[in-house]
Amino acid sequence: MTFVFMLICCLCLTAPANADPDPAPTAQQTAAATTEAQTVSENAAPEQTPPAVEAQKTEPSEMQSLLEKMKNRKRPSLSFKMTSTQGTEKKTFNIYSKNDKWRLETSVYEGSLNNVTRVVVLSDGTGTFIYAPSVHVATKGEFPEINVLNELMNLDLSSYKTTGSSTVNGYKCRLLTSDKDGSEICFSEEFLLPVIFRTGENSIELSDISEKTISDDSFSLPPDVYVF
Numbered sequence: 001m002t003f004v005f006m007l008i009c010c011l012c013l014t015a016p017a018n019a020d021p022d023p024a025p026t027a028q029q030t031a032a033a034t035t036e037a038q039t040v041s042e043n044a045a046p047e048q049t050p051p052a053v054e055a056q057k058t059e060p061s062e063m064q065s066l067l068e069k070m071k072n073r074k075r076p077s078l079s080f081k082m083t084s085t086q087g088t089e090k091k092t093f094n095i096y097s098k099n100d101k102w103r104l105e106t107s108v109y110e111g112s113l114n115n116v117t118r119v120v121v122l123s124d125g126t127g128t129f130i131y132a133p134s135v136h137v138a139t140k141g142e143f144p145e146i147n148v149l150n151e152l153m154n155l156d157l158s159s160y161k162t163t164g165s166s167t168v169n170g171y172k173c174r175l176l177t178s179d180k181d182g183s184e185i186c187f188s189e190e191f192l193l194p195v196i197f198r199t200g201e202n203s204i205e206l207s208d209i210s211e212k213t214i215s216d217d218s219f220s221l222p223p224d225v226y227v228f
Contacts, residue, residue, distance in 0.1 A: 062161075062162065063157035063158060063160055063161075063176075064157075066157060066174075066187060066192075067155070067157055069192050070192045070193065073192045075097070075211060076098065076099070076211075076213065077096075077097070077098045077211060077212060077213050077214040078096075078097045078098075078209075078210070078211055079094070079095065079096045079097070079208070079209075079210045079212070079214060080095055080193075080206045080207065080208055080209040080210070081093070081094055081095070081206070081207045081208040082094075082095055082204060082205070082206055083204070083205045083207070084203075084204050085201075085202060085203045085204075085205075086201070086202050087201050087202070091106065092106065092107075093105065093106045094106070096214050096218055096219070097214075098214050098216070098218075098219065099125075100123075100125045101122075101123060101124055101125050101216070101219040102122070102123050102219070103120065103121070103122040103123075103218055103219050104120070104121045104122070105118065105119070105120050105121075106118075106119055107119070117132065117134055118132075118133055118134065119131070119132060120132075120133065122218075122219050122220075122221070123219065124219045124220050125219075127140050128140070128141070128142075129221055129227070131221060131225065136222075136224070136225055136226065137225065137226045137227070137228065138221055138225050138226070138227045138228075139227070139228060140227055155185075155194065157176065157185075159178045159179050159180045160176040160177060160178050160179075160185060161176065161177060161179065162174055162175070162176060163175050163176065163177040166186055168186045168195050168196045168205070169195060169196075169205065169206070169207040171186075171188045171190060171191070171195045171209070172188070172189060172190070173186040173187050173188045173189065173195055173196075174186070174187045174189060175187075181199060182199075183197070183198060183199035183200075184196070184197075184198045184199075185197050185198075188209075191209050191211070193206065193209065194206070195207075195209070
């Protein structure tokens, strides 16, 4: 404020005391100025009203809602049987999950159908082991992550849409079909899990689903197993 006040004082002191005020414009000057303003106004581009901005859609899609429900489902424990079919080859796995622990059981054919070995892959939260109960030995190492439950939770349903309903292995489910490759998913409303995933001749089916509590011992090796 002080600077502005000093500036005003300087302007007042330097102005000539006897300076004549600006002469009033003549009638001809006023008319010419009015005509020029009208001409500029007529030639100016018409003012355009900006288009209304559409409100952004914040409601999630149906598939996003399904995924959110599936991920938010509290599952302290979960077990199920998974059957994988690839062409004419079929494999069965028993899978158990509890928080960050998981267990997978399957059978491996060695040489012939009569020579079957049961194999258990388990993770106790600190490490992953492959355990062969028939010989009572196990191997600990850096194995690929095969937590099937996590894989199910990370399904990409963006290309799927509801095309009907069905019943698979006794579970009532919503039938989802992909726009990209025609693959199908049957999504259980009860367990909020895909109970079947089918694409071409390949499929994965879930059955014997249970959310009953699983003992921590199921995710640990027996105490007398030899680990190498």
